[in-house]
Amino acid sequence: MTGRRRNRSTFLPTITRPVRATVMSAAALVACASLAAGCGVIPGTAGSADAPITVMTWAPWDTNATNKPGMPAMATAYAKWINKHGGLNGRKLKVLTCNDHNTSVSAAQCARQAVKENVVAVVGSYSEFSDSFFAPLEGAGIPYIGGYGVTSEEFTRALSYPVNGGQPALLAGLGKQLAPGCGTVTLVRPDSIAGDDLPPLLNAGLSAGGHAAATDQLAADNLTEYSSPATRALENASSGTSSKEGCVVPSLGDRTDTFMDSFRRERADYPAVRTATVLGSVDQTEINATGGQSGPYEGSYITGWYPVAGDPRWDPMKKAVNEVAFGDNRIDPADAGVETTWIAYTAFKTVVNSLGNGQVTADTVRRALDDGVKVTTGGLTPTLQWSSTDNDDLASVGLSRLVNASVTLQVVRKGVLVSAKKGFFDMAGTLESANLD
Numbered sequence: 001m002t003g004r005r006r007n008r009s010t011f012l013p014t015i016t017r018p019v020r021a022t023v024m025s026a027a028a029l030v031a032c033a034s035l036a037a038g039c040g041v042i043p044g045t046a047g048s049a050d051a052p053i054t055v056m057t058w059a060p061w062d063t064n065a066t067n068k069p070g071m072p073a074m075a076t077a078y079a080k081w082i083n084k085h086g087g088l089n090g091r092k093l094k095v096l097t098c099n100d101h102n103t104s105v106s107a108a109q110c111a112r113q114a115v116k117e118n119v120v121a122v123v124g125s126y127s128e129f130s131d132s133f134f135a136p137l138e139g140a141g142i143p144y145i146g147g148y149g150v151t152s153e154e155f156t157r158a159l160s161y162p163v164n165g166g167q168p169a170l171l172a173g174l175g176k177q178l179a180p181g182c183g184t185v186t187l188v189r190p191d192s193i194a195g196d197d198l199p200p201l202l203n204a205g206l207s208a209g210g211h212a213a214a215t216d217q218l219a220a221d222n223l224t225e226y227s228s229p230a231t232r233a234l235e236n237a238s239s240g241t242s243s244k245e246g247c248v249v250p251s252l253g254d255r256t257d258t259f260m261d262s263f264r265r266e267r268a269d270y271p272a273v274r275t276a277t278v279l280g281s282v283d284q285t286e287i288n289a290t291g292g293q294s295g296p297y298e299g300s301y302i303t304g305w306y307p308v309a310g311d312p313r314w315d316p317m318k319k320a321v322n323e324v325a326f327g328d329n330r331i332d333p334a335d336a337g338v339e340t341t342w343i344a345y346t347a348f349k350t351v352v353n354s355l356g357n358g359q360v361t362a363d364t365v366r367r368a369l370d371d372g373v374k375v376t377t378g379g380l381t382p383t384l385q386w387s388s389t390d391n392d393d394l395a396s397v398g399l400s401r402l403v404n405a406s407v408t409l410q411v412v413r414k415g416v417l418v419s420a421k422k423g424f425f426d427m428a429g430t431l432e433s434a435n436l437d
Contacts, residue, residue, distance in 0.1 A: 052094035053352065053360050056119045057341065058110040058133075059126040060102040064222040066253035068126040068148070069330045072097035074341040075124055077325035082345075084324065088352045091360065104132040111136035120362045121145050123348050124341030128194045130154055143366045145351075146344020148280075148337060149305075152197050155399040161369050161386050163343045163377075164305035165405040165427060167194075167251075168201050170278035172427045172434065173303040173407035174249065175205020175214075177420075178276055182247035184240030185214040186233045188259065189251045190221040198251055204434035205427070214249065221255045226262040233263070234270040246273045256281040257290060264296045279304035279410070280336040284417050292415030301420060302410045306343075306380050308419055309334035313379045317342045339380075347375040347384060382406055382424060397434050405431060 057075035059068035072095075079095040087093060096117055098110035107129035114122055115136055124146045127133055130153035137144055138159055147154045149166020178185060187202055189195045195218070203213040215236045219229040237246030250259045256277060267273065275296055287297045307313055318333050325331055331338055351365055354373045358364060375384040386403055394402050406424035410417050 050091070052092040053088055054094045054096065054117060054119050055121050055123045055348065056096040056098060056110070056114045056117070057123055057125050058098040058100050058107075059337065060100050062099070063102045065102045065255070066126075066128075066221065068335075068337040070332055070335045070338040071124060071126055071148075071341045072099075073325070073328055073330035074321075074338045075345065077321055077328065077331060078342065078345045080324040081320040082349070088349055088360075089355070091352075100127045100129065100133075102128065104129040108132040108136065114142060115140040120360055120365050121348060124344030126150065126337055128192070130157070134159070140362065141366060142362045143369060145348055145369075146340060148340055151194055152398055155394075155402040157401065159366065160401050161347075162401060163347055163375075163381060163384055163404065164340060165402055165407065165431075167198060167278070168399060168402065168431055168434065169405045169407050169427045170280070170303045170305065171198055171201035171251070172205040172208075172430045173409065173425060174276055174278055174301065175202040175207075175211070176209050176427070176430055177205070177301050177303065177409055178247055178249070179206050179209020179211035181244060182211065182274065183242035183244040184237050184246040185211065185249060186217055186236040186246065187214040187249045187251065188217045188219055188229060188233050190253070191218040192221065195221075195251075200435045201431070202249065204430050207433065208430045219252065219259070221252050223255065223258065226255075226259040227266060230259060230263040230266045234267055234273060237273045238271045245271075248273055248275050250275070250277055251281050253281060257286040260286075260290050260296050264290065267296070274299065276301045278302065279306075283332070283334045283336065284309060285332060285334065287412055287415060287417060295415070297412045298415065300412050302412070302417065303407045304336065304410055305404075305407060306336075306339050307408060308410055308417055309339075310418075314339070316378065343377050343380055346377050350375045394428060394431060397432060399431060402428075402431075 057072045059071040061067045061069035075095045079093045082088060083092050098113055100107040100110050107127045111133035119142060121143045126148040128150055130151040134157050143159050143161055145161045146163040149162055149164050154160050154162055154166060187199055189198045199216045206214060217233055233248045237248050240246060250256045252259055279302055290296055321331055321333060351368050351373055352360055354368050355364055369386050372385050372387045381404055384404055394400060405428040406426050408424060409420040411420040
């Protein structure tokens, strides 16, 4: 038990068309009709037919914990690129960015700024404080498209439209992959509300593979070194009676590489153990930095949402970045956050195109999503489709908005992250057994 207040709910808000946005829009239309000229922008809309379509992307950067500067940088680059090539259905895209600073106060401030700026959607963002930002967005009827998937509320709130399976799918997939080959499994995860969701998800995958639950080891996600947590993890992973090697699963976001640096120094004094983690906690850059083929990740299984970074399906994104943001070192094409932002904006583009010559507003974007617009992403994900109805199969475990539970299985071979198995693997059935209460 952590003693922290939990805010998870399996009940969706009953809001289907926010009253405030509807009333204000209607009032503005009446004013336009009566005056016949000089009308301003209707709140929650993109304005006149030639006005920019305004959205927001937020994420933390320059903090002592997890940082995702590549996500707002990718959003800005996407706007430059799409505008250079004719915009969204002929309209310019305007992207606002906000630093949530990894605090609930800043996350709420970002959401209130989005409302104040009349954005039509928040796209491709990261925040651990969904309980702070969803309320302002819901009050204004602003959809949240393509969040990183770090909190369970992103898979329960009515105005959330996730493009991946978040941490639930990654950890369930990893647990299922590790079950046949591991002895004792130790999960090292943040001592936070978001971190509290991780053990039951990993355990759902382990259970599906006939394995016992993992040892749950808490650690701060803002330490500068992890000698003590690494030692405890090695002791736990080596304590079982199984003839199979123990497995250590660090899931500490940006601090995973710091943990692994300490882990590499401490492991010589313990029996051999294997490591495994999820994409977002490690990428090719971190594998290189920790020794590549001779480092602690060699042979590690890693689950991801998308194909490996070297897959040719990423070429359009890389081409766009090279065209408009060459030299911007915030944008790492192999970073899961950058990839998620690209896919989220791909989805948003599809939604805008589906509206044709109609008005682009928070309301029309949301209705298009709820009506089941289909989004293809060039094979980077399965076809995405949302609706206003719950996902009945996953609603019982609080993941009713999860529409893409697929993961890819990857492995580090000769210091390079490559596909372990081809294709996507659907974790929906495994997640149905997760105990998220």
